[in-house]
Amino acid sequence: MDNRFGLDRRVTLAGPLALDSGAALAPVEIAYETYGTLAENGGNAILICHALTMDQYVASRHPVTGKPGWWLQMVGPGKPIDTDRHLVVCANVIGSCMGSSGPASIDPATGEPYGMAFPVITIRDMVRAQAMLLDHLGIGRLKAVVGGSMGGMQALSWPATFPDRVEAAVVIASTARHSAQNIAFHEVGRQAIMADPNWRDGDYYGSGSAPAAGLAVARMAAHITYLSEAGLTEKFGRKLQARDAKTFGFDADFQVESYLRHQGLAFTDRFDANAYLYITRAMDYFDLAEEHGGMLANAFRETRARFCLISFDTDWLYPTRESRAVVQALHAAGARASFVELSSPFGHDAFLLDSPEMNRVIHGFLRNGG
Amino acid sequence: MSLRPDLAVIADHVAAGSRVLDIGCGDGALMAALRDDRQVDARGLELDPANVAAAVGRGLSVVQGDADADLAAYPDQSFDYAILSQTLQTTRNPHLVLDQLLRIGGRAFVSFPNFAHWRVRASLLWGGRMPVTKLLPERWYDTPNIHHVTIDDFRALVKERGITVEDAWFLNNGRRTGAAAANFRAEHAVFLLRR
Numbered sequence: 001m002d003n004r005f006g007l008d009r010r011v012t013l014a015g016p017l018a019l020d021s022g023a024a025l026a027p028v029e030i031a032y033e034t035y036g037t038l039a040e041n042g043g044n045a046i047l048i049c050h051a052l053t054m055d056q057y058v059a060s061r062h063p064v065t066g067k068p069g070w071w072l073q074m075v076g077p078g079k080p081i082d083t084d085r086h087l088v089v090c091a092n093v094i095g096s097c098m099g100s101s102g103p104a105s106i107d108p109a110t111g112e113p114y115g116m117a118f119p120v121i122t123i124r125d126m127v128r129a130q131a132m133l134l135d136h137l138g139i140g141r142l143k144a145v146v147g148g149s150m151g152g153m154q155a156l157s158w159p160a161t162f163p164d165r166v167e168a169a170v171v172i173a174s175t176a177r178h179s180a181q182n183i184a185f186h187e188v189g190r191q192a193i194m195a196d197p198n199w200r201d202g203d204y205y206g207s208g209s210a211p212a213a214g215l216a217v218a219r220m221a222a223h224i225t226y227l228s229e230a231g232l233t234e235k236f237g238r239k240l241q242a243r244d245a246k247t248f249g250f251d252a253d254f255q256v257e258s259y260l261r262h263q264g265l266a267f268t269d270r271f272d273a274n275a276y277l278y279i280t281r282a283m284d285y286f287d288l289a290e291e292h293g294g295m296l297a298n299a300f301r302e303t304r305a306r307f308c309l310i311s312f313d314t315d316w317l318y319p320t321r322e323s324r325a326v327v328q329a330l331h332a333a334g335a336r337a338s339f340v341e342l343s344s345p346f347g348h349d350a351f352l353l354d355s356p357e358m359n360r361v362i363h364g365f366l367r368n369g370g
Numbered sequence: 371m372s373l374r375p376d377l378a379v380i381a382d383h384v385a386a387g388s389r390v391l392d393i394g395c396g397d398g399a400l401m402a403a404l405r406d407d408r409q410v411d412a413r414g415l416e417l418d419p420a421n422v423a424a425a426v427g428r429g430l431s432v433v434q435g436d437a438d439a440d441l442a443a444y445p446d447q448s449f450d451y452a453i454l455s456q457t458l459q460t461t462r463n464p465h466l467v468l469d470q471l472l473r474i475g476g477r478a479f480v481s482f483p484n485f486a487h488w489r490v491r492a493s494l495l496w497g498g499r500m501p502v503t504k505l506l507p508e509r510w511y512d513t514p515n516i517h518h519v520t521i522d523d524f525r526a527l528v529k530e531r532g533i534t535v536e537d538a539w540f541l542n543n544g545r546r547t548g549a550a551a552a553n554f555r556a557e558h559a560v561f562l563l564r565r
Contacts, residue, residue: 306431308426324435324440324443327433327443328443331433331443331444331445331448332445334448336413336431337413337431337433338422338425338426338430338431338432338433339422339432339433339434339435340419340422340423340426340434341419341434342419343419357419357420357423360423360427361422361423361426361427363427364423364426364427364428364429365426365427365429367429368427368428368429
């Protein structure tokens with residue numbers, strides 16, 4: 001039994017990992033899961049990259065919330081990402097808080113949690129850390145890298161950073177750069193965390209009280225961007241929460257308020273506020289064109305990878321035009337690209353929900369790519 | 371699986387190993403045939419998401435989009451052939467789409483139903499109604515064919531735009547028919563164009 005493979009794995013890699021900021025990270029801890037079996041020739045591996053607040057528990061029960069894997073309908077035996085055929089790897093990104101190196105990890109220089117001493121990381125740094133993990137697992141070349149939202153940014157960054165290590169990329173509800181509006185929403189979240197007196201400049205790990213109120217507000221603001229107006233209206237409208245009339249006070253009179261408060265609070269049980277700062281920063285810094293001389297097409301000139309992009313018509317966080325911009329750059333670079341905009345009432349979150357069309361496209365793309 | 375007759379004509383005349391952009395590629399039937407039989411590197415553009423999904427499921431590279439809006443994003447001369455089959459008459463600006471085809475591709479195949487076919491003429495002349503035929507099955511108010519065109523109209527347009535007709539094929543009942551009086555006798559035309 002090779003203990004590098006299986007559920008709930010952890011590895012400490014010596015590093016150092018050279019980061020875009022100029023700093024270096026050592027050691028590099030990575031928490032990950034694998035599903036399925038690596039082929040003799042190592043050629044059947046698919047890497048799944050997770051979104052901002054997701055983690056490595058893509059198809060297994062979450063240890064904190066007890067909820068089933070976040071992409072169960074996509075990953076498993078006979079599913080579009082078929083664990084009978086592929087070795088599927090999903091790793092917690094660096095900067096996060098589910099076991100990979102992040103601000104809550106111990107800084108070897110001080111023996112204390114890093115807090116704000118953790119270096120600022122980028123999407124490309126996350127990808128480089130994943131490449132170190134693949135080296136450890138003996139995977140040279142990925143059959144595919146797949147991700148939605150921030151996972152899609154990693155899936156775009158993979159062939160740009162390691163052109164020879166990836167055969168195909170599936171990029172769902174994502175973008176090649178964060179827009180001013182994307183950055184603006186993230187800044188609201190970060191300021192909410194930093195305004196919480198419990199934040200203490202990030203040095204709260206020994207204090208017994210985390211900046212949960214600030215983190216909850218950050219989550220509430222972000223959560224609105226994951227839904228569509230039509231979806232919110234359909235789900236809540238102006239319905240009142242367990243009452244017959246307005247209270248003329250500031251309780252959660254409306255169901256939508258109650259829902260957001262619940263989302264915010266539940267989030268603080270499973271997520272670290274500093275990790276939220278670091279990962280949102282990484283997303284805001286993401287601009288794949290900027291990393292390649294200002295020309296997005298240049299990011300894809302070295303790679304032979306096939307690309308499949310999917311957007312959703314009600315996603316206003318990473319709208320269809322962002323995917324189209326990537327497709328145009330792929331065309332300019334001569335890369336093989338497929339793209340489809342799917343219809344869904346659920347906004348950005350649609351990529352996490354069961355969608356027969358999305359399943360069909362991804363299944364077909366992964367299976368028949370030759 | 372046999373190809374639609376106009377697509378079969380095109381498939382027979384695409385050089386093996388070439389690069390092809392199929393605009394309005396549907397579920398990718400022509401692209402798949404070109405890839406499998408002639409080792410063609412085919413890419414597609416298609417409006418309908420269900421068709422895109424079907425084509426991607428065949429392992430083809432297909433992008434959702436429409437000919438009027440999205441051709442401008444393709445680089446100059448990035449394909450040996452641009453193919454526009456039974457789509458020209460559905461575009462908002464057919465003349466501009468033609469220009470785009472020959473900007474993107476070295477050559478262009480264009481196929482369209484001939485609105486001057488005798489059955490169409492008879493329908494208008496004797497019936498006084500917009501024709502509903504096998505090739506043009508929709509009624510006037512729900513047809514996607516917003517720019518009906520005849521073979522002679524098409525010849526005039528390409529001449530006006532300085533485009534060379536390298537070859538042309540005419541179809542009737544799915545079978546080839548001669549060039550003589552094609553504007554009257556042919557239901558369907560396939561043109562091979564170059565600048």
